[in-house]
Amino acid sequence: MKLRETASPAARTARRRALLEWIAVHSLGVAAAVFFTLPFVFVFLTSLMSDSQALSRDLIPHTWEWGNYRKVFDTPGFLTWWKNTLIYAGLGTVLTVVSSIPVAYALAKFRFRGRNLSLMLVISMMMLPPQVIIIPMYLFWAKQLDLSGTLWPLIIPMAFGDAFSIFLLRQFLMTIPNEYLDAAKVDGCGDLRTLLKVVLPMARPGIAAVALFQFFYAWNDYFGPQIYASENPAAWTLSYGLESFKGAHHTDWNLTMAATVLVMAPVILVFFFAQKAFVEGVTLTGVKG
């Protein structure tokens, strides 16, 4: 307090400038927060409007129609899309994690000829748009294995390592000091035991990040279900079905927005529970160093 009174005019202007900067930064922050949040708010508010009001220019519902969500769930197929999405995302994530860990471990910790080449090929696969190889892949799954109309052409490949997951896990495993592995070897652990008992417990955040990314990837995937499942509505996922929902209710913006909320909500909920792992994963994707 005393210090403040005796502060020189220069210190006072400096303090005033700091205060002004604080206000400017935080106002800008609030403005940005409004930009990022408002779309969610409008979508949510519209999802609770009556049919006719959703077509008007009102921003706030007159009556709060929670029944819209019921109507969405009662739409034929909607629950099936949920189930399919959970199978695709859940099974796909488990398969990806299990098959990618040993590959990432080898790429991070083994020394062998062709390691750098393998890593470069992994990155090339990671950057490859799925459309590049879709014609032969479709012919393979549909004509040779007769699996079109199902989600298996999307799930089975995940048992053979996913390039992005391998890369991200490898980046994470690189950060584990070799001394731990050497110590395990001295204790008589083989490679598999070292991986399972020593490396995996330490790699838990990396694995969590990979699992999340893969879950979101499957949840969001539109192109895959479009190619393999479009002919069979019983195999549709939420991301794919949502668009047909819009087609069937093409003036009912309220119902479409309610369905949109139901597709977004699980992703956002999962994020809140696993925020730390996720942000860590984003920064790990390659920009360190």
Add this chain to the structure above:
Amino acid sequence: MSTLTLASKRRRAALRTAAFMSPWLIGFAIFFAYPLISTVYFSFMHYDGFRPPAWSGTRNWAYVFRNYPLFWPALRNTLWLVVVAVSLRVVFGLGVGLLITKIKAGTGVFRTLFYLPYLAPPVAATMAFAFLLNPGTGPVDSILDGIGIPAPGWFNDPDWSKPGLTLLALWGVGDLMVIFMAALLDVPREQYEAAELDGASAWQRFRYVTLPNISPIVMFAVVTGVIQTMQYYTQPLIAGKVASGVIQGAGTQFEPGYPDKSTLTLPQLVYNLGFQRFDYGSACVVALVLFALSMVFTAFLMRRRGGLNLAGD
């Protein structure tokens, strides 16, 4: 004796590596090498999925480059998006990243709010924006009207559909924000302090301290942005479909690119040629163009030291 154990040791190490790498080795062969070679093969074949493939030389290539009416518009759109959307996203992402490092009160809340839109599933997010920007009924229309600005047609106007998509991409800038935030926090404090002692202004500190330190990250953001733009598929497709009002289902054909080819991108052409026109050969030509473009930028990314942290140790 000792050479024998050495040899057997080596063999065991090789076996071990092969065992650990095996999921990916199989995946690489079946889901990368084979289809890629096959794509090259089909690009020289006439194949409609019913009659057996027949050699057609370079006819597919000539068709795609000369006569396929959607190819050049798609390439032009991609270029537009690279120039406008990617650069705006990098600048905006850096701005938001800077902002979040300066915010002192409620940092966690702000960071979460800024990041969330990035996670919105693309179909749902595009649908939301199609509604928000919908002429006549959308909230953005109401707001613009309220302040006396005539609202554009957005996804129904060929001149405004790509700006609409750009807006959607800016909304989902969270990935870049996090990357820039991490990079900005890594800039050594002392450099700022030294600059301040020299009397550098805020702009000079940004220009001569911040920017040189984070330039590798800016480069990374630009190149990955370009690669993502090559793959841009779901958002432009859904925006066009929803705005055009085409009802999906058996027997309906959506001519991609609505309005007036303005939302066409290369991946959509693969779908259009392969799965709507059943011209697998020409679809493979576009696929290879897409492949070549992606790989050029991927190679660029890998060649820069530090960019992907490839150095083993």
